[in-house]
Amino acid sequence: MTLRVQILKDKFNSYLGLPFKELLPASVIEQALSELKIRYYQRLFDPIVTLWAFLAQVLDTDKSCHNAVSKVIAYLAGQGVEIPSTDTSAYCQARSRLPEKFLEKLFSQVGQSLEEKLGTEHLWCGRNVKVIDGSTVSMPDTVENQKAYPQPKTQKAGCGFPIAKIGVIFSLATGAAVALCIDVLNTHDIKLARNLYSFLKPNDVLVGDRAFCAYADMFTIKNINCDAVFRKHQSRTTAMRKGKIVGDCDKLVTWYKPKTCSKGLNKDEFNALPPSITVREIYYYIVIPGFRTQQVSLITTLLDEGTYSTLAIVGLYGQRWDVELDLRHIKTTLGMDVLRCKTPSMVRKEIYVYLLAYNLLRSLMWSAGTTYSTPPLRLSLQGTRHHLNNFIPELLAAISTKRLKIYRTLLEWH
Template sequence: MTLRVQILKDKFNSSLGLPFKELLPASVIEQALSELKVRYYKRLFDPVVTLWAFLSQVLDTDKSCHNAVSKIIAQLAGEGVELPSTDTSAYCQARVKLPEKLLEQLFGKAAQSLEDKLTIEYLWRGRNVKVIDGSTVSMPDTVENQKAYPQTSSQKPGCGFPIAKIGVIFSLVTGAAVALCIDVMNTHDIKLARQLYQFLNPLDILLGDRAFCTYADIVALLKLNCDAVFRKHQARTTSMRKGKIIGACDKLVTWYKPKKCPTGLSKDEFDALPPTITVREIYYYIVIPGFRTERVSLITTLLEKVTYSTLDIVGLYGQRWDVELDLRHLKTTLGMDVLRCKTPSMVRKEIYIYLLAYNLLRGLMWSAGTTYGTPPLRLSLQGTRHHLNNFIPELLAAHSTKRLQIYCTLLKVIAHKAVPARPARNEPRVRKRRPKAYPLMTKPRHELRKQLQTA
């Protein structure tokens, strides 16, 4: 058993481990296991082998456990050792035993390792910009999942799927996810955001849409020595007469503490808020055909117009759309939109492993872009995943002396073709492919089966 485990570890380190060596070396995994005092038997699917198999599973287009076990068998086939069973139960049980805290720590360490690579030339006006947003993911309709993450109340029991709400902070420079929180579907974005502020560093700038533009949250960011650039909440009216004008469509305004304690704040937190704050309001118009928004009002704590010009801030907020693309990469490109695990604990582990895999791909794109002089954010994440999966067999088959050469070729291929810049691109929101003409499910499956039997 020990020989088989060592063979698998060596193979994973030379295939997935080599491209990701800068963000997730084997030593980091071993250190995390040691810190969490994880004890395990010397079996084929020990935590390290299970983790690498789990990562390769979410990076593949076929995400079944059977496919993951088949890869393990294939890697041992030519080594003259006893082959494991094709049954997936051992692998599934090993995934269950993986501590959720382990995956959370590895995700955080991979994100921090990528953040540490940033130098001053990559920052915006010398500041690190983070982007925040929320989204949802669905999961199998099991009793445990429904209890932890209930479906929307508008759907009948048995006709919908459990849904979890996630809040994510992404780095604007690298595109990597730096913080994550998971809650039930009807959780407001503000509640998720308040759990994520702890992951911000002093002097960070947080970029977000109008859901995050509240008095209390701007104060919270200022206390962390961070700044904010948010779109103005629709509940606040815009007055052209109030405020100190500092430029065209640019003014300083005074906000007053709310008269009533907002939902989500305790009385002590509300009492601790200052009576007033000064923010900067910038408003402008969008005249691009196809854009739904015509007028935008921004609220920011970046008050120095000389350091942060009006056009700079408007251009910065224009990059907020990148967070939508990052979430699309996670949910559509990697396939996190519909999870496969059947218990809440495994669902959370699956989300963390997806974000870890996403960050590892972003790290590979960063290495390729900085090595060959291509902006990393202009590289294709889907293309990076394709190239990585196609290069893994070559990395496995090569000797140690040739492996580094193949890895350098992988970076060159990833950086070869950048995604073209398409500012102000818009497409009509229509579908050309017609869905199948099946009616929607309005009753639980067991009731529909009875109807078929009695028909």
């Protein structure tokens, strides 16, 4: 058993361990297991082998457990060891034994490790920018999934699928996902956001759409030494004559505390809000020939117009679209829009593994871009996955001295 496990670790390390060796080597996984005090028996599918097989499974176009087990059998073939059964039960049981906290920790750790590679040239006005957005994922129609993540109430029973809502914070500079929240479908985006603010670091700038623009949230974000740039909620009207003018289409305005406690806040949180806050409002127009002219109003806590110019903030909000593409990549390119697991616990684990795989691909794109002087965000995530999957046979077959040369070729041809 020990020999087979070591063979599998060596095989996985040949293609997953090499591209991602700085972010997810076996030592990092073992350290996470140790910190969480996770004990396990010496099985063929120990946590390390199971995790790497799980990652390979979500990165492949064929995401079946049978395909994952088939790869394990192929890796052991010709090694002079006992070949495991083609039955998937052992692998599926091993996946279910992976603690959710373990996968969450690895996902967060890889995202933060990539953040640590940022230099001052990658920052916006000397600040690290995070972008927040929400989306949904569907899953198999099982009793357990329906109970935990009910289908839309507008659908008749038996005519829909369970749907979970996710909130994700991405790094604008690296494209990596740095925080995740999972809840039921009817959860408002702002509730997801309030569960994610704790992942922000001092001096971060958070960018989001109008769903996150609320009085309490502007105060909360500023109170943790961060700043926000949100599109103004449609319920607030733009009064052109009010406020202190600081530039063209740019002014400082005073927001007053709501008279009643809004949903999502308890009385203590509502009572802790100040009577008023000063925010900056920037409004501009988007003119596209053939379309109706659209006015956009931004609300931000970045009050210093000397440091943060009007054009800089407008340009920053324009980059929020990148998050829409990031979510599309995770759901469509990697295939997370329709999950495969049949229990709520495994659904959450599957989401964490998808985001972990996404972050590992982002790390590969970062290495390729910084090595060959190409902006990493201009590289194709789908292309990166194709290159990685196509280079796997060569990485597995090569001797150690030749493997590094193949890896450098993988980076060069992004």
